[in-house]
Amino acid sequence: MLSGLIIGVGIIFYVFNQPHRNIQAIASDYQMKASTLVEEYFTDAILANEKYLQDEGESKIIAVTGTVASITKDLDQQQVVLLKDKNEKAGVSCTFTSETNINTKNLKIGETVTIKGVIRSGAGYDEDLELYEDVILEKCDIVNN
Amino acid sequence: MKKIIFTIGITGILTLTLAFTAPTVTKLVSKAGHINFFSHTAIEDITADNFKVVSTLDTETGVVVYSVPMQGFEFEKALMQKHYNSSKFLDTKKFPKAKFKGQITNITDINFDKDGTYNVSVDGEMTLHGVTKAITETATITVKGNKIIVETKLKLTLADYNINFKKGKPSTNIAKIIDVTSKSEYTKKG
Numbered sequence: 001m002l003s004g005l006i007i008g009v010g011i012i013f014y015v016f017n018q019p020h021r022n023i024q025a026i027a028s029d030y031q032m033k034a035s036t037l038v039e040e041y042f043t044d045a046i047l048a049n050e051k052y053l054q055d056e057g058e059s060k061i062i063a064v065t066g067t068v069a070s071i072t073k074d075l076d077q078q079q080v081v082l083l084k085d086k087n088e089k090a091g092v093s094c095t096f097t098s099e100t101n102i103n104t105k106n107l108k109i110g111e112t113v114t115i116k117g118v119i120r121s122g123a124g125y126d127e128d129l130e131l132y133e134d135v136i137l138e139k140c141d142i143v144n145n
Numbered sequence: 146m147k148k149i150i151f152t153i154g155i156t157g158i159l160t161l162t163l164a165f166t167a168p169t170v171t172k173l174v175s176k177a178g179h180i181n182f183f184s185h186t187a188i189e190d191i192t193a194d195n196f197k198v199v200s201t202l203d204t205e206t207g208v209v210v211y212s213v214p215m216q217g218f219e220f221e222k223a224l225m226q227k228h229y230n231s232s233k234f235l236d237t238k239k240f241p242k243a244k245f246k247g248q249i250t251n252i253t254d255i256n257f258d259k260d261g262t263y264n265v266s267v268d269g270e271m272t273l274h275g276v277t278k279a280i281t282e283t284a285t286i287t288v289k290g291n292k293i294i295v296e297t298k299l300k301l302t303l304a305d306y307n308i309n310f311k312k313g314k315p316s317t318n319i320a321k322i323i324d325v326t327s328k329s330e331y332t333k334k335g
Binding site: 073078 | 172174176178196197199200201215216217222228229230231244246330
């Protein structure tokens, strides 16, 4: 009786305090070129969202390979690496974390790299912004080949 | 006579150059803005942050546009984040982006060439959870060197956007009106 109660409380406690997914510890759902992912969104954004976004926000984990176009920092001091070829309209924006920021240190513009992260939103032309938005991946790290 | 023709020629070239370059330099882009949600009830405080906000600011026309990837909000607790994203609440798979487009009504009061803090009023439309509503808010624009920082703090009534919690824990633990603060940084074009 008492042990059942303890287990019950334990399960409730676990559910309410379950940890966030550790993106880098989970196998990628997809591996592809950055340009392929962008192209899928340009072809059919609804279909691509159906494929990559998940109901509870635990969306697909994707490893993308592309050319480093820029390396910047966001307001949370996280490194942001944009994978985009010169002739492309949009790319894949990869945001690192306080733990993985350091791994972008030796990246160079123009270099080809594979980065893994969780997708937050897709690419497309926004007529109000009057610009192309990039695919956004977060919780990123570089994948060692 | 030659001098006059020369002057007219130079003036003409300058005018043409300005005419072709001026319209494009006034629209600034920020690809890493920050938005925070804050909900306070007697039971608990809930907060979430998003650092992936894309926005534009046109310093000439005063037009501002924000595009927010809704799955980019991070909560302290994983369970809260799942609830927030689910079809019962923000339904972020169906509505992956929120948008605000508006107009700073007193844009001419701002001197973007002079450091300072300016209070502005913004009229616009917010689209969240598939619902579009007209809103009027205030914001602060800070000009500092080559940076322009736009900050807002507004109250958002969840029921206005068809986000309703009728029963259970969410109805008691989530505020009916939440605080939204945002900060976007722009770099002036040289």
